[in-house]
Amino acid sequence: MNRNEALAIVKPHLTDHRYEHTIGVMETAILLARKYGAEEQKAESAAIFHDYAKFRPKDEMKQIIIEEKMSPELLQYNSELWHAPVGAFLVKKEVGITDIDVLDAIKYHTSGRVGMTLLEKVIYLADYIEPGRRFPGVEEVRELAKDDLQLALIKAVQNTIFFLMKKNQPVFPDTFHTYNDLIANRRTE
Numbered sequence: 001m002n003r004n005e006a007l008a009i010v011k012p013h014l015t016d017h018r019y020e021h022t023i024g025v026m027e028t029a030i031l032l033a034r035k036y037g038a039e040e041q042k043a044e045s046a047a048i049f050h051d052y053a054k055f056r057p058k059d060e061m062k063q064i065i066i067e068e069k070m071s072p073e074l075l076q077y078n079s080e081l082w083h084a085p086v087g088a089f090l091v092k093k094e095v096g097i098t099d100i101d102v103l104d105a106i107k108y109h110t111s112g113r114v115g116m117t118l119l120e121k122v123i124y125l126a127d128y129i130e131p132g133r134r135f136p137g138v139e140e141v142r143e144l145a146k147d148d149l150q151l152a153l154i155k156a157v158q159n160t161i162f163f164l165m166k167k168n169q170p171v172f173p174d175t176f177h178t179y180n181d182l183i184a185n186r187r188t189e
């Protein structure tokens with residue numbers, strides 16, 4: 001499957017706005033992969049399909065989480081989290097992508113996880129800093145991403161947690177675990 005074939009598959013599942021976002025994530029992910037030594041082809045595929053399930057009905061996502069025995073904890077938190085693991089499942093089932101690295105990058109693109117791979121970091125960060133994103137703090141993360149993937153990622157996860165806390169929203173435990181893992185493995189200057 002080449003890039004245009006992949007984009008044609010994902011397009012009908014997304015709004016125009018979300019499709020533009022996907023293109024931005026793809027371009028950013030390829031640049032980050034090149035800079036930090038991740039596999040460009042995998043970064044491209046994972047980026048194109050990362051929000052594949054974004055517009056699935058909540059009931060359908062909930063059913064998949066239960067039937068596929070995904071973490072039941074997901075159901076207690078914001079349903080915005082569900083499209084990532086459900087997306088990985090559906091991209092395998094409906095699109096036929098079997099590359100575990102690509103599927104995991106999709107699966108963990110919203111919460112991150114402990115022990116993120118380079119590809120997972122690239123996709124998480126590309127999703128956060130793609131050119132269409134405009135929110136407070138994004139410019140700082142874009143600057144950090146130019147020469148320090150790890151620091152950029154820490155800042156992005158911190159901002160996400162701050163943002164949720166400011167709105168009095170619950171924070172999914174894996175998001176905290178991601179943060180703690182990144183901090184524990186931070187280079188000491």
Ligand code: DGI
Binds near residue numbers: 080110170173
């Ligand atoms: O799908 P995108 O909008 O491109 O971005 P995303 O996959 O990072 O999803 C962002 C949404 O997920 C946003 O509405 C905030 C929510 N979210 C991310 N992390 C957490 C979270 N919600 C809760 N409750 N807890 C989290 O840790």
Ligand code: FE
Binds near residue numbers: 084109
């Ligand atoms: Fe997403």
Ligand code: FE
Binds near residue numbers: 021127
């Ligand atoms: Fe996204």
